[in-house]
Amino acid sequence: MAMASATEPQQDGARALAPVLKVLNGVPLAVWTLIGLLLFWEAYVRLANVPAFILPAPSAIAQEFRAYGHRLFPNALVTMFEVVFGFTCAVLIGVPLAVAIVYSKFIQKGVYPLIVASQTIPKVAIAPLLLTWFGYGMTPKIVIVILLSFFPIVINSVMGLRSASDEMIHLARSMGASAWQTFWKFRLPHALPSIFAGLKLATALSVIGAIVAEFIGADKGLGYLILIAGSNFxxxxxxxxxxxxxxxxxxxxxxxxxxxxxxxxxxxxxxVSSEA
Structure with a gap:
């Protein structure tokens, strides 16, 4: 009886910890890695007495969020609008342009090489010209986002649309499918993985484009805040x-x-079937 009474508290403790352990096991490994890096960062800054103007501790950065959040949030919305609107415009331009390249020999030979060649021009070099043409408003930022993000969309969309095999296209035509039905039912579904690969790559480039544009000339946005904070150390x-x-x-x-x-x-x- 004594042994049974001694094991009962242990079992109750195990039952109480079970939900906590279940939650901890569900946390992705990347989150634990990030927590470990932040703890190491905090310990290094404190033990090595690193000056705050060189490398602030994560706790100091969290304090900055609390004290300066009223400025960070509105400027973050400005940058987010530039990213989302510019990316949307890049998609509306890039995907139809890729379709035109695949279906038109003239555009493929006359326009596609120029699109590829245009990527050798650094967008930072174009930014001052855009500011001269459009001013310091939202327009030049969105244009730079479009210029940076539409190229991977076009390239990956062209590759995806061309990846449909000739046998598949001949089968569709033999079944009486029209050109539109062949595109909508065969080419486009087969190209979607490649198109989304280009879109996901363009998301990173669109964020970079918005920040670069704000570095060149802006009076609001996260890039502008970084410049102002840098001037004040x-x-x-x-x-x-x-x-x-x-x-x-x-x-x-x-x-x-x-x-x-x-x-x-x-x-x-x-x-899922391949993992099984």
């Missing part, structure tokens, strides 16, 4: 703005990944 504020930029990029990327799962359900089923 406020490195903690710079880190806070950089973290906001990273969060925007991650949210944008994972949102697009969710759209991809919805748009290509058959790919998800094939992945």
């Amino acid at each position: 406020d490195v903690a504020r710079q880190f806070a703005a950089i973290i906001c930029i990273a969060l925007i990029g991650m949210c944008f990327f994972f949102t697009l990944e969710m759209v991809e799962r919805f748009a290509i359900p058959w790919r998800n089923k094939s992945d």
Whole structure:
């Protein structure tokens, strides 16, 4: 009886810890890695007495979020609008242009080489010209985002649309499918994985384009805050703005990944079957 009574508290403790252990096991490994890096960063800054104007501790950056959040959030919305609107315009330009390249010999030979050649021009060199033409408003920022992000969309869309085998196209035509039905039912579904690969690459480039545009000339946005904080040697504020930029990029990327799962359900089923 004594042994049974001694094991009962242990069993009760194990039952109480079970939900906590279940939650901890569900945390991704990347989160634990990030926590470990932040703890190492905090310990190194404190033990080595690193000056705050060189490398602030994560706790100092968190304090900056609390103290300066009223400025970070509105400027983050400005940058997010530039990214989302510019990316949307790049998609509306890039995907139809890729379709035109695949279906038109004239555009393929006359326009496609010029698109490829245009990527050798640094967009930072074009930015001052855009400011001269469009001023310091929202327009030049969106144009730079479009110029940076539409190229991977075009290239990957062209590759995906061309990846449909000749046998598949001949089969569609032999079944009486029209040109539109062949595109909509055969070429486009087969090209979607490649198109989404280009879109996900363009998400990162669109964020970079917005920040580069704000570096060149802006009076609001996260890039503008980074420049102002740098001139005041406020490195903690710079880190806070950089973290906001990273969060925007991650949210944008994972949102697009969710759209991809919805748009290509058959790919998800094939992945599950291959893992099984």
